[in-house]
Amino acid sequence: MLIRKAHCTIAFLCALLWSHWAMAETTLRIAMTASDIPTATGLPNNGFEGMRFLGYPIFxxxxxxxxxxxxxxxxxxxxxxxxxxxxxxxxxxxxxxxxxxxxxxxxxxxxxxxxxxxxxxxxxxxxxxxxxxxxxxxxxxxxxxxxxxxxxxxxxxxxxxxxxxxxxxxxxxxxxxxPASFEKAGRDWAKVATLPAAGTGPFRITRIVPRQEADLARWDKYWDTSKTAKVDNVVLLPIPEANSRLAALRAGQVDWIEVPPADGVDSLKSAGFTITTGSYPHVWPWFYNIGAANSPFKDVRVRQALNYCIDRDGLVSLLNGTAEPSVGWLKASDPDFGAPVNHYKFDPTKGKALLAEAGYTSAKPLAFKVLISNSGSGQMLPLPMNEFLQQNLKEACGVDVEFDVIEWQVLLTAARATPDSSTLRGAMALNISSPSSDAGVMARYFLAANFSPNGFNFEQWKDDEFEAALKTISEATDPKVISAAYRKAHERLVDDPPWLYIVHDLNPRAMSPKVKGFVSPQSWFVDLTLVSVQ
Missing domain, CATH: 3.90.76.10 (Dipeptide-binding Protein; Domain 1)
Structure with missing residues (x-):
């Protein structure tokens, strides 16, 4: 009788434990590259990483x-x-x-x-x-x-x-x-973020702890029942330092990290972690400050020269193949890349010749400051990457580059400054990764109507042929006409470059093998509703 009772008790406990396990909530923990939680009022800051995690999933x-x-x-x-x-x-x-x-x-x-x-x-x-x-x-x-x-x-x-x-x-x-979120917070946007604010997306915000974490929960009343989220909760953690993200993943503190350090990719694969990469519309450049009063980049030869001076293949090797060389705003394989006159590659002889034509020689070297960040959305690994470029430009073409390292959101704000603004601290270039997805993005980054501070044309670059091509794109309805104009516009971005084109990111992420269903789209954004944790 005692044995029978013991068996019954064990069976009951097992059933109880099984029931608890079956009903246990699943939580996906993500380490972002941001140094703080993006703003949670409904239009997040911190660039497109903010939109990726505190934007579209909720609002x-x-x-x-x-x-x-x-x-x-x-x-x-x-x-x-x-x-x-x-x-x-x-x-x-x-x-x-x-x-x-x-x-x-x-x-x-x-x-x-x-x-x-x-x-x-x-x-x-x-x-x-x-x-x-x-x-x-x-x-x-x-x-x-x-x-x-x-x-x-x-x-x-x-x-x-x-x-x-x-x-x-x-x-x-x-x-x-x-609108009720605003009223509930006493019409104070600073308080809206702590309510939390209400959107319509597949997740809702449950808690925000500045600089620590943002907690999301599945919204079971989401209007699109075909896209009900598979996880119960998402925890977003700002971990800007790449090796700290790596350590958190290895320790089981997070399930997913954005941008693993390049030298850790092979060991992660060996340990059974999943590494995802994929092409997406992204370019990692330096924005030339053409509009500043004493900018060396007013001369197109200087802008072209630097595009011949950099060793893109060497940088890709440093990144363990998680990027590919960039020789324009679009990838060279894109059908809309066009046929520009300049075909940028590592050619120091040509780069130095162009610099000499513009008056920069070993006796009078080109020297300038670049504002960079220590981390951020799409920034990959900005400190080692920029250090590589600094040494590369010095050794290949005698160019002296100084860096001013600032926080990512501060750098984004600087992109809307006027060319001689004190907020730029004399910088003649900004290192800001950027989307290259469509003609709308092209227009807002490069049309003269969008000069900073009104738009994203930080460089204050203007090219008449580009302007004409964008006018055609804006007004035409024939897809063939639009495509031809798009190619022409891109040719001008290469031949009259407003940017130093460096690499295209391959969007690397590292995940625990428990994470299932992730799709790496050709986009800056991801669909968290597809992901499950097992």
Whole structure:
């Protein structure tokens, strides 16, 4: 009898433990490269890493990225708008038809009023909800924003300041927060981030601890039931130092790290960790400060010279093959790369000859300062990479480069400074990794209308042939005409370079073998709903 009772007790305990295990929540822990938690009011800072983790998973736009595939550049898909079209009688106006029945995480309705309220938050400095930091980012990402109006509860019209065929590729960066979040926080955006704020995405924020972690939970009432998240919780941890991220993964403190140190990749593979890489629209350059009063980069020969002076293959070796050489804004294999006159490669003889033509010799070497970060979104491993370039430029072409290392978000802010601003501390270049995904991004980075501080053309670069090509892209409807103009525009970016093109990142991540279902899309962003932890 005692034995029977013992067996019964053991069976009961086993069943209880099994039930507990089966119902145990799953948590995905991610180490970001950011040094702080991106802002959590609905439009995060810290570049596209902020959008990747504290943006799209929680807050959504009228237009979203399709992140389900790996075989081509990510395309757009309907988000909080079921569909959109250009007004047939006004090619500067877009009509967005809103998805019905969507609610924010706080239970309030998403509708046209919420759209207008958020657009006022970004673009109307007289509105009570105006948020200057989010406005600065939004105005830079959507420099053609004009007017907007509610047509009815399910329809809004947005007009651009000029025709822009690529406007949906800009609208994807405008995310929507519940107006009730602002009211609940006493109309104080600083307090909105601690509520936490409510979005419409597949995850909701449950806790923010500045500089420590952000906690997300699956939103079981998500409007797209086909994309209900597979994990219960996500914990986001800012760990800017690469070897610290590596140590955290090895110790089991995190399940996923962004950008493992290059010299740790092979050992991670040997230990059974998963390393993912993949092509995506990314370029890791130096932005030339062409507009500064005494800038050496006003001379195109100097800008071209440095593109011949750098040893891209050597840098790729340093990175253990997690990047590939960049000889333009687009990859050389891209069908829209075009046929520029300059074919950049490591050619110190040509580089020194161009520098000499511009007046820089061993007796009068080119010397300048570059602002760089110690980490950040898409920055890969900026300290060793920049040290390599510093030595490379000195040895190959006699160029003296000085670095000023600042925090990533400060560096991003510097990109919107005017050329001689004191915030640049005399820098003649900025090292900021950047997207190269579509004509909308090309327009906001390089059109003369987007000179800093109004837009992302930090260099204050202007090329008449480029301007003409972008005008064609903006106004044309024939895909062949648009593609030909896109190629022409890119040829000008190579031959009249506003940037020093260095490498394209291959988006490396390291993960515990417990992490399943991850897709590495050709995008800066990822779909966390696909991921499970076993």
């Amino acid at each position: 959504e736009g009228l237009v979203l990225w399709n992140l389900s595939g790996t075989d081509r550049l990510a395309t757009l898909r309907p988000g909080l708008a079921e569909k959109w079209e250009q007004d047939p009688v006004d090619n500067k106006t877009w009509i967005f038809h809103l998805r019905q029945g969507v609610k924010f995480h706080d239970g309030t309705d998403f509708n046209a009023d919420a759209v207008i309220w958020n657009l006022d938050r970004y673009f109307n400095s007289e509105s009570p909800q105006f948020e200057p930091p989010s406005s600065a980012m939004s105005r830079a990402r959507v420099p053609v924003m004009g007017s907007y109006r509610k047509i009815d509860d399910a329809t809004v019209a947005i007009s651009t300041t000029k025709p822009a065929s690529y406007f949906p590729y800009m609208a994807v960066y405008l995310l929507f927060t519940s």
